[in-house]
Amino acid sequence: MASGSGDKKESELKPELKLYSYWRSSCSFRVRIALNLKGLKYEYKAVNLLKGEQFSPEFTKLNPIGYVPVLVxxxxVLSDSFAILLYLEEKYPHHHPLLPQDLHKKSINFQAANIVSSSIQPLQNLATLKYIEEKVSPDEQLAFAKHHIEKGFVALERLLKDYAGKFATGDEIFLADLFLAPQIRSAVERFKMDMTQFPVLCRLNEAYNGIPAFQDAMPEKQPDSPLTSAS
Structure with missing residues (x-):
């Protein structure tokens, strides 16, 4: 009996949630922030995109299109970061709500998140840039990505200037912030964007860098990060 009780306790400590993630994926980054904000424990399942593990039979059973993240x-089994975030919000509404009650402010969060998820990120992801490299020229990759990031950032700067407080739509962290933080970081560190023309986004980025839930979700802190492996 004692052994059975111990086994039960051990199983209760094991996270129920599994997140299939890649350390550098901004889409996975969004979900990691949400899980941290909501205080939800999860098992990290690394998928190496550079090695093509997203196209393995095991992974495509989870997500046939071969993208991370996937939440189990x-x-x-749920893929697509937007769908995952809304699922987590519905299931755990009282664990740091990701959406405000105010309908107007809620719609701004959806709009900002959608600018990132549909008008910026898909145009800078690994598959898109690889296609540009193969079909056009390796030299066009960076220019192509930076063009679309700048276009999206101009729109976000205009959208948020009348709503931003400490965070994107006031003084609380909501959905828009989860999309903005990874995107801004990627623009600065991966694509070397000049952010001087985006003062609102720069200020928000500084705020995100001081929040533990964001810090712990950073790419370099993930178990599959080369920096983590090196240490």
């Missing part, structure tokens, strides 16, 4: 919650 018991029998539920």
């Amino acid at each position: 919650d018991g029998d539920l």
Whole structure:
């Protein structure tokens, strides 16, 4: 009996949630922030995009299109960061709400998140840039990505200038912030964007860097990061 009780306690400590992630993926980064904000424990399952593990039979059973992140919650398998975030919000609404009650402010969060998820990130992801390299020229990759990032940032700067407080839509962290933080970081560190024309986004980025839930979700702190492996 004692052994059975111990086994039960051990199983209770094991996270129910599994997140299939790649350390550098901004889409995975968003979900990691949400899980941290909501205080949800999860098992990190690394998928190496550079090695093509996203196209393995094991992974495509989870997500046929071969993208990270994928969240597994018991029998539920859910891909696409936007869908995952809304699922977590519905299931755990009282664990740091990701959406404000105010309808107007909520719509601004959706709009900002959508600018990142549909008008910026897909145009800078690994598959898109690889296609540009193969079909056009390796020299066009960076220019192509920076063009679309700048276009999206101009829109975000205009959208948020009348709403931003400490964070994107006031003084609380909401959905828009989860999309903005990884995107701004990627623009600065990966694509070497000049951010001087985006004072609102720069100020928000400084605020994000001081929040533990954001810090712990940083790419370099993930178990599959080369920096983590080196240490």
